[in-house]
Amino acid sequence: MLALVIGLVIFLGVHSLRMLAPAWREQQVQRLGLMPWKGLYSLVALIGLVLIIWGYGQARLAPTWLWVPPVWTRHLAALLTIPAFILLVAAYLPGSKLKARVGHPMLLGVKFWALAHLIANGTLADLLLFGGFLVWATAAYVSNRRRDRLAGLVPASGQLSRDAAVVVVGLVTWVIFALWLHLWLIGRAPFGG
Structure with missing residues (x-):
């Protein structure tokens, strides 16, 4: 269940940056450049998604x-x-x-x-x-x-x-x-x- 929770925090967190921390997000885009930012954003989101899938699968084994x-x-x-x-x-x-x-x-x-x-x-x-x-x-x-x-x-x-x-x-x-x-x-x- 922990992997599911961590995955949700990572995946939904990264997808909430524009809503919760728009100035910080814009600073990072300016600092890194748009394409590197998108690459990093996608990598973090993918890690979160993998943890969600794995954690949910594990939780289904003993619901x-x-x-x-x-x-x-x-x-x-x-x-x-x-x-x-x-x-x-x-x-x-x-x-x-x-x-x-x-x-x-x-x-x-x-x-x-x-x-x-x-x-x-x-x-x-x-x-x-x-x-x-x-x-x-x-x-x-x-x-x-x-x-x-x-x-x-x-x-x-x-x-x-x-x-x-x-x-x-x-x-x-x-x-x-x-x-x-x-x-x-x-x-x-x-x-x-």
Whole structure:
């Protein structure tokens, strides 16, 4: 469990620098240069991610149950992950009205993903992992939207055809992940027994 906690602190910490220490972050970018900063940032984030994955895997071997979620929560979680995938695609497919409206679809998608998994899982490791991501994504979303407003950022209006592409790609990705990749990558089938 310690590796999971350390990984979360490292991964979410490095992803919170712009929110919690923007002046320090900017000093480091100026001191190191943008590309070396990005390389160091990526390396630290990767170390945190590896610790999260390893620590969560270890915690699943001897889980500490806080509650036993009813079976129906898996179905609710599956529904909540649909907008998570659509928002993830909206973050990377430019020109959609959805991205223009939401502003930071990746963070909103993480919130849906984390909430879905909190509902369907009841161990201490789940609470730490998904709860940590939910708290971080909520704080980051609020911070980024405030920063956008203060900067006077006005997003482009977007095109409806791009929204259609976002939804289709998001749904197809969700189906592939839910039916095949989740079991292969995570070791559990969302719709399995």
